[in-house]
Amino acid sequence: MTTAHPRSARKTPRRRRGATHRPGPKPLSKAREARSAARREAILSAALDEFSSRGFEAARLDDVAKRAGVAKGTIYLYFRDKESLFQELIRAMLTPLVGTIEALGAADVPINALAEQLVELFVREVYETRRKDVIRLMISEGRRFPKLAEFYYREVLSRIIGTMRVILRRAAARGEVSQGLAEFPQIIAAPGLVAIIWSGLFERFESLDVRKMMKAHIELLFASRRAP
Amino acid sequence: MTTAHPRSARKTPRRRRGATHRPGPKPLSKAREARSAARREAILSAALDEFSSRGFEAARLDDVAKRAGVAKGTIYLYFRDKESLFQELIRAMLTPLVGTIEALGAADVPINALAEQLVELFVREVYETRRKDVIRLMISEGRRFPKLAEFYYREVLSRIIGTMRVILRRAAARGEVSQGLAEFPQIIAAPGLVAIIWSGLFERFESLDVRKMMKAHIELLFASRRAP
DNA sequence: ACATAATGACTGACCAGTCAGTCAGTATGT
């Protein structure tokens, strides 16, 4: 019989500190906690670099440790195992996006201005940051982490899509966009995703101006309602 | 443990392949060649399954062999190594697409009919076949195989994009679509790609009707020129 | 002094790739 996971002889679940509650009468010193948080960050950052360039399976925890300026064992003080490190990484980077997007939907501005903001937000907060790599990782490896895919769908995607639907329906009611769009909000995001994939695979052969492409796309989509 | 001599202990009598009766009076080398080709196919097919479900690194050649009904050593008679197997797989599956797409560009039909054909082609020849998995693999793993990415760009993508540009410019000259589209043919394909990614990650939470989405998208794009 | 954090050498699973051995099918000799 084969083992469930290759290369993992995990038996004893390890208790982590950090995220778990700290109710006791033992207040850790501020400096200590700050240092601890900094280490955690360093490990996550190093992990992102390694996972991004080699992929989840091929990335070596030894390298993550070296890059983070930490011994390998230290990683296990902060994360249960390799998989857990990977999942935490993606969670930590993508969770903040939701609030930002939802905030956009709250304001009731004309669709043109909103679209402009959306493109800016994507380029500035995703495409030009390491979040681009996180999304690439999600795309590449997500399939092998069903729990992560579920988290991402539930906590991030479905909420963004929901927000988009609200926005698009409102705009459709005003005649600013066609009804069809509200049914497939994915269409709005599609060029952004394509740009992320393109940049990873083909940038060196032919570069792609994301901002320009997204603007062109949105203009095409909205043009359908400009001549009532 | 029966290890009398190193590398010798043969125990199980070999069972030859099942249905290999030579019915005809022609035991020509034709049969051999056909058998050889069939084996190659079996290995490629098994490899696609394994690579698709576990990813390149995690896929075991032992499993590929088992699935193909072949011993591991046999794989090495047909392919140099694991990486080579992977690359051949992608090449073999995607190369035929180019001709089909280029043929579409040759005929000078109205853009509406052409768009319809394009969607049908994508759904029938990619989305509903194993080519979908191959493209998913290309997206997921391509970054770690620069040679493969280059091949794909040079032999597949750039030609498809070139064809699309010709088509779109022609349509733009007739006023059927806006100029902007010809600059970013990627936009046309974007929903298709998104659908492939979506199906792998989130299908189980929310299904997505590719055909409908692509048609909606194209309709939105073309609508911009319907009211001058 | 004590608790907690950090270290890194070590272990055992794991797997790509190898190669000595096997045998169905073919060719040659009588």
Place this chain on the structure above:
DNA sequence: ACATACTGACTGACTGGTCAGTCATTATGT
């Protein structure tokens, strides 16, 4: 027709290197 030798496609046990995860030991902070 029959026997004997030859061929090479195929096999799978084995090796060597890799790496996730462990834990006895050492360092650091209060």
